[in-house]
Amino acid sequence: MKKWVALTGSTCIAMSAVAAPMVVAQANAPVNIVVASWSGTNVTNGIINAQLAAFNKSHPGIHAVYKPISGNYETILKTEFVAGDAPDIITLNNGGQAPTFESEGAVVPLNSYIQKSHYSLKDFFPGAINMFVSGKTVYGLPRDQSPLVQYDNPAMFKAAGISGPPRTWAQFQADAKKLTNPKKKVYGYVQTPQEPRWGQFLMQAGGNVMNPAMTKMTLNTPAALKGFTFFINLYRHGIAAQPSTVGATWGGQALGMGHAAMTLEGAWAIPYLQDTYPKTPFKIVTLPRGPKNNESLDFPTAWAITKDSQHPQQAWEVINYLTGSGEARWVEQGGLVTVRKSLINMPYYKHHPIYQNILNQLPKAYPWNFPNGFDQYVNTTLANETLLAVEGKITPKQALQQLQQQGEQILKNGGSN
Amino acid sequence: MSVVRVARHETRGGIRRWHRKETAAAYFFTLPTLILLATFTLGPAVYAFFLSGVSWNLLNTMHWVGWGTNFKQLLTMPLFWTSVKNSVVFAAIVMPTQTVIALIFAVILNQNLPARGLFRLAFFFPSISSSAVTSLMFMWIFNKLGLLNGLLAWFGINGPDWIGNPRFALSSIMILNIWSTSGYFMVVFLAGLQAIPQSIYEAAMIDGANGLQRILKITVPLLRPSTFFIVVMGMIGTLQMFDQSFIISGGTGGPLNSTTTIALLIYQEIFSYGNVGLGAAATVFLFVIVLVFTILVNRWLGKPIEY
Known part of the structure; x- marks a missing residue:
């Protein structure tokens, strides 16, 4: 009996000892940003993980985590929107899924962030960016694409x-x-x-x-x-x-x-x-x-910030990094093609000539899209x-x-x- | 001690109080289950009934349009009637077939045969395997260049593209479903068979009844409680068939909607096409169908056995 009391007591003390620093840490803990996409090949997942790890290293105030969604990606996302618990950043897909999320207000316009950061959209292939722009509202920044x-x-x-x-x-x-x-x-x-x-x-x-x-x-x-x-x-x-x-x-x-x-x-x-x-x-x-x-x-895809994100500013920083001209080149390693015109002469493509005709097809590629x-x-x-x-x-x-x-x-x- | 308690209960008020206390205790002990039932079974069912009167695509704000609108749209939708046809045909073929097969295997495996345990395990095995796994397995069997067509080729038959051909796709799923559920129902029948007293068979044999007569006049009627359970469960299971269609058709119900069942249509309408109201209306429709059929089966098979 005595032993039991002692044990509980010491556990309590130990727990409070652990809890105390946690509280302190929470005050200036990095903001969590959840980045979601359909679970692709190991290569794709590896690229996103590596990009986010590099981002976290250079941005101590933000902790971005990758959440691959296996199964029916859009269906699962919709249920998360219903629960008001969607990830901060999602990947918009072609084939009519992007307009659905855009016109229902599930993803937020990025114009103000683009303006504030002086982010240029000119380097993107029109086929890759146009699908995620409605009128003058930009809903997503291109991640990767592939023409047929x-x-x-x-x-x-x-x-x-x-x-x-x-x-x-x-x-x-x-x-x-x-x-x-x-x-x-x-x-x-x-x-x-x-x-x-x-x-x-x-x-x-x-x-x-x-x-x-x-x-x-x-x-x-x-x-x-x-x-x-x-x-x-x-x-x-x-x-x-x-x-x-x-x-x-x-x-x-x-x-x-x-x-x-x-x-x-x-x-x-x-x-x-x-x-x-x-x-x-x-x-x-x-x-x-x-x-x-x-x-x-x-078939382009893009990153977008959801309406459920509590930290859209930090989410924008993640997107800014992921689509930045320096980082986008990681995308090319797993059967994905760059969305930036400035990157088609990068060394990777010189070493992998199999991609040459895909790049040649890019200027004549029209995004596969349907309205809501x-x-x-x-x-x-x-x-x-x-x-x-x-x-x-x-x-x-x-x-x-x-x-x-x-x-x-x-x-x-x-x-x- | 006990004398005192009896004395207290002898008064009427005492008994009533004791009753009330017992009831309260009973509810108290069943409360966790009741809460779970209300939250995860009854609640969603009531909510589905409510949803069948709204217009909502999961992302926009829900608004009430009334049951009339949704049910009218549902009942005039050709795809809905295709799905009803598929589900009913599926149930009408699979349920009796699996019941008969289960009965036959149960009777055979109830005999004193060598390696009986092994066969029982082999037949039961499909029902404890995941339906996703067995579906994928059958996709290989039914592949145009798969096992089944390889077997048919031995006999000089050029087998069809089972899953890709609208004429054969639903039949392929029927075969898969019969294969995967018969074993489970066989075990239920086996349990029922053990409960039939051996003396009845002996009496019949003395009266000169042959094997077939013994099965038809003794086994089948006396198995009625098991049959009732199997028919009801089989019917509900087949009318609600979803996973095998979903996996084999890749979620589309194709080719040409030939494998779209009511449950698959509900899923598509709610989660893929953003017609939550329509999907919920189909849910209510499916509930009514299952309820009506269950009541009918109950009238037919649900009576207790009279020896």
């Missing part, structure tokens, strides 16, 4: 007697035909029939899914039909296949498995192919030219109508009519369905 580029298997090209990568649609089609061998489960072109993999064909024909201001659907134009029909016909003629036909889940995997001679992916496929399929040779080229141009889709309210449209409607056309159940024209009509309906309802 063409991945080739040079061994297959050589075996088929094709000297170089296709430079026009006609060559693309002809090459895909030569490279296809259904018996061996090899197709000239393997790709999921999703809009972020066919939108560029519309642009190359002079059309697009929506107008640049995203206020009108433009799928009913002859140019859009031309680009879409070209894409659908690749499948109808049997020279393109869905990844699942060859037992893969995406184009990059099909290429790595040796079932695809060509596919379209972003820079993210580089570390994947090198690590997972080191024996499969691959080459990256800019997209072949359509009737009008060889425009590509771009298009979540369902982007997630299922586009894919479903395209799949029906690929399977020959409806014509390309019917598919586009459906998509045009449903998109107009969403726009008419004021961006919410």
